[in-house]
Amino acid sequence: GAGVSQSPRYKVAKRGQDVALRCDPISGHVSLFWYQQALGQGPEFLTYFQNEAQLDKSGLPSDRFFAERPEGSVSTLKIQRTQQEDSAVYLCASSLQPGTSGLTDTQYFGPGTRLTVL
């Protein structure tokens, strides 16, 4: 069956440009997560949605980062006025259950979008 998909797979932006990264979760999955993975590091949590509600955005590094999931399925991570330190792979994950009951629920990851800011 279809897994989590992300687009674009690669994005090159000039410093100061805005970018939008898309995530299509597995159909029917309630929870959606965004992570940022810097080169040579493990993924770091950015934000969490339960359906359309953004319940945790504690990991967003600055107010230049904004995420939405307006209809409770597809999500978009937007980065305004990109900086070189934003260069990373952005991973999206989804899971079937809500976060509060999802301690053992598997998170399925997409292939990621590699963002390079020049």
Place this chain on the structure above:
Amino acid sequence: GDSVTQMEGPVTLSEEACLTINCTYTATGYPSLFWYVQYPGEGLQLLLKATKADDKGSNKGFEATYRKETTSFHLEKGSVQVSDSAVYFCALRRYSSASKIIFGSGTRLSIRP
């Protein structure tokens, strides 16, 4: 805060060698513990998990035991194959509104034929 510390890589082994990748964690309460694997050119995949103390997770010949007394979750395999070459991430997930995953920095494993 919660954190995961794992063995730094890269680790290079010959085929059929024994593997151990060390992982220790710091967390309040009783988190669930995971090993994720990232094969070249592919996304993160769950390899195995354990949800309470003394649980053993296993998959594809890999095993890890949740040791509360030493706060560890070491990954082991008795005989590695070339196809096991990948980056391995130890991770934890604690009960919270988001149940977000906290990852270690990853260990790159290369297996020589």
